[in-house]
Amino acid sequence: MIRFSRSLTRLLVELQKLPGVGEKTALRLAFHLLKSPDSAGALADSLREVTSRVRFCSTCFGITEDDPCRLCTGPREETSLCVVEEPQDLLAVERTGAFRGRYHVLQGALSPLNGITPSRLRIAELMTRLGEGTVQEVVLATNFSVEGEATALYLARLIKPLGIRVTRLAHGIPTGSDLEYVDAATVQRALEGRNEL
Amino acid sequence: MIRFSRSLTRLLVELQKLPGVGEKTALRLAFHLLKSPDSAGALADSLREVTSRVRFCSTCFGITEDDPCRLCTGPREETSLCVVEEPQDLLAVERTGAFRGRYHVLQGALSPLNGITPSRLRIAELMTRLGEGTVQEVVLATNFSVEGEATALYLARLIKPLGIRVTRLAHGIPTGSDLEYVDAATVQRALEGRNEL
Structure with missing residues (x-):
């Protein structure tokens, strides 16, 4: 050796x-x-x-050199808030150009077995932001993993009583996919969520 | 964006x-x-x-913290010299434990189109070492790429006139391979180099 x-x-x-x-x-x-x-x-x-x-923005908990970050101070729609797990997820949404509101980064997803309980995430800070009364829709963009789905359900139950609309990114077939190679769970969700043409 | x-x-x-x-x-x-x-x-x-x-050893041009390196100063067979392209190739040979001689790292392979001519490699230093008369066999362990093969041929032509034995690692089927998935050139070389059982 x-x-x-x-x-x-x-x-x-x-x-x-x-x-x-x-x-x-x-x-x-x-x-x-x-x-x-x-x-x-x-x-x-x-x-x-x-x-x-680089540090975490004290408002949205994304990464930034200036606190609060440009996404929190720039001219954006104040009424929509997109909730993601990690800073890189924020990027994935922002890259589409299809969302014009503000963001909130949880810095993780609920995973009780790994010790990630609600207090370990930026959920208290999220509820404080929502308590200010400006936000009318929360878009839950946590991952479509077991942890991400559980986190979305948990947040929905927490936020709905505030009278705020809670939405979730659509489940379905990814662009460019061959149906043949898409897993059954995805096809099933795509069927359930089918739209009129 | x-x-x-x-x-x-x-x-x-x-x-x-x-x-x-x-x-x-x-x-x-x-x-x-x-x-x-x-x-x-x-x-x-x-x-x-x-x-x-970390620097390059002034004898073998492998990487080392002490110059000359342990492989050049330690008790090894003085009569065999293994020539490789890069320090990581030296590691790959050394890891086998099957070679007990010394090493020489060329720091590249001949590639005239990319401007890698003999003077860009540690070939002059190799010839100086061989000129000392101790080495009786040079094992060419350059890669089995076009550049590596060309470098091996070039060195063989240079070294043989010194009366030193020049060998090359064997071409063949890698251990654990399914013949079905091995490329035709490799199978052909393995056939040409077949051994008696």
Whole structure:
């Protein structure tokens, strides 16, 4: 067995903490970085910079350099609020250009078995925002996983008594899919949600 | 379109310079690092440390913290020299435990169209080492790509006149393969290299 030097071993350990990076990918990345010390230095600098500058918006809990963030201060429809699990989900919705309201990032989804209870999410902050009385529709855009669906149901039950409309992204067949390859649960939900043409 | 902050944009650019990291993976890595600033800081530190400590061995041109490296100074067979393209290829050979000699890393393979001519590789240094007269066999372990094969042929022509035995790793079917899924060129080379049982 070959033994790596201390500093290389440490880099391999840190790289393997990244999502989707195992032993082989870590080695490949490390050797790439060793071959181009400039780009390793630039990566180190930008990691330092980003962690010192980027924080969570105190209003929507998305990521931002300025608090509150541009999505919370810019000219948007005040009456719609889209609730997502993570900052990257906010991006996925924003990328469509089809939503013009504001956002709220829960920073997770309910998962009692993993210790993620409502108090671990930004639900209290969400209810405070809704209590201000401006929002007329909450669009629940949590993931379509077991945890995401449970979180959506939980929030719906919490929000409806406030007299606010609660909607959920539509379930259905993804664009470009062959029906043949779509799982049965998705087809069933698409059937249930079928529309007039 | 959503605009990222300057520091996040910079991090995304740096991450996308890594091999196998595109736009989506860069975003996923960035969001992971933003969620755990400690591990982003640790990664930045270890990148700095590794680039300041790790260098190329002045004998074999593999990577090392001490120059010359342990593989060049340790007790190994002096008569065999294994030539590889990159430091990670050295690891791949060393991991087998089947080679007990020394190494020489070319730091690339010949690729005239990309400007990689013999003078860009550590070939002059290889010839100097061979000129010392200790090595009796050179094992060419360059990759089995067009560039790797061309490099092996080029080196064989250069080394044989010195009266040194030149060998090449065997071509054949990888362990655990279904013949059905192995490409025709590999099967052909395996047939040509068939052995008595």
